[in-house]
Amino acid sequence: MMTLGTTLTRRTLASLELFRGLLPAAQQDVVASARAQRFIRNARIFNQGDSNARAHVLLDGSVRISQSGSDGAQIVMRLIAPGEMFGTVALFTDHRYPADAEAMTDTFEVSWSGADLLKLMQRHPQVATNALKIVGKRLQEAQDRMRELSTQRVEQRVAHAIVRLIRQTGRETEDGIAIMFPLRRKDIADICGTTLYSASRILTAWEKAGWLVTRDQRLIVRKPSEIRRIGEDLRGLRRGKGIA
Amino acid sequence: MMTLGTTLTRRTLASLELFRGLLPAAQQDVVASARAQRFIRNARIFNQGDSNARAHVLLDGSVRISQSGSDGAQIVMRLIAPGEMFGTVALFTDHRYPADAEAMTDTFEVSWSGADLLKLMQRHPQVATNALKIVGKRLQEAQDRMRELSTQRVEQRVAHAIVRLIRQTGRETEDGIAIMFPLRRKDIADICGTTLYSASRILTAWEKAGWLVTRDQRLIVRKPSEIRRIGEDLRGLRRGKGIA
């Protein structure tokens, strides 16, 4: 905990959106109540329905947040990259996680109990404001995605998902832009609200066109502009009145 | 403003989720910075993209919050009933409204400027906590709806939408449960992410089955249990692995 403490304080805490703008004393407070944990690939960090939800921040690795309905259908709500907060919505409602969190790679995360975070927010209103900003942004993203799901075809949704993932964790390499998450076809399908089969067909087609490659479950995008074009493509426009 | 002030304080303020649990002095603060406005049916309360977003609370009437994409497609994000907060997400991000708000009936609302609400939240942290709770709940709802859009067929989505509307504003009448919003077929379509035509066919079928009636643009549900059943119907289950 001591070593973790120093690691947290010096290197990362100030850069986490949730704890941005805090005075040193407040930072001390935050670090004191943190709990750090490691998870190996494929481990569950929490399960949908678990109570005593905690607020998590990912320091290293990647995490898949997914939700299953009573009918067994699954969707990936979000993938978490280092520095991002997750599992926090529950803290403001019934303290039960609304989704599963699974480590996609070996990961390292810190978390705070609901009570501790509440105390932090009361003592340091900046934390509450930061949280509002984050949750507000997530809500807007969710609304955008709802619009996509309602109005766009699968191919466009896959394109948008890739564009978003590039924005989230894209890294320039000599081969193109690499997305850091290890993505199975099924993940992409569950992100876009389609099936494994459709996702596979679409990505295979794009690989054949030379727009991207999959290497070791990582997508490397060679022609981002082509992907973006598909995402905005007006041919085959469905619903709505089109452009003026 | 004086009469409004008293109206607000006495009757409604304490019952608004956003201002719940405030001390009288704080309530005074809140009322002092409120601005009240009336809108006639079909008037725009704000437009997508407008800056200087304010936090709104609806006191009477009903409001449609809808978003249009660059491709012209539209979706109804939410319908607002009296007592609910709206247009507030923008306050925590870039202060631009992410959606349109239109009065579906003559309405009466109060609003606060972003700066004033921020001040209120700093002076009375309870307001920030309330806001977090509300935004958190909205985010969960949005996530549920995303799952619906991803995994369910149109008929089920329409059923769920009706169930939700009943929960939101259902009122028992001698004829059945009436939904207070005036709903055009197009509204229902835009709520469910489908087309006017599909919505019409589905509702017409349900009317023929005697499960509901439309009178004067209000839905009256006679057999809520049938609607609920459709929403959960496992026949024709798509995607996901089904039930154990």
Add this chain to the structure above:
DNA sequence: CGCGCCCTTGAGAGTAGTCAAGCTTTGTGG
């Protein structure tokens, strides 16, 4: 009375889901 708005209905087409089968890669234990 007519125009605008909203709703219904039919016919046809296309997107994307389902199912089945086989292939490739990855991981594990002998």
Add this chain to the structure above:
DNA sequence: CCACAAAGCTTGACTACTCTCAAGGGCGCG
């Protein structure tokens, strides 16, 4: 280190949901 099993991916054929387009009817308001 090999072999086999498990997990993941691809592809084809078929099906069905629901979107699109077109046409017409009803109602209310100016």
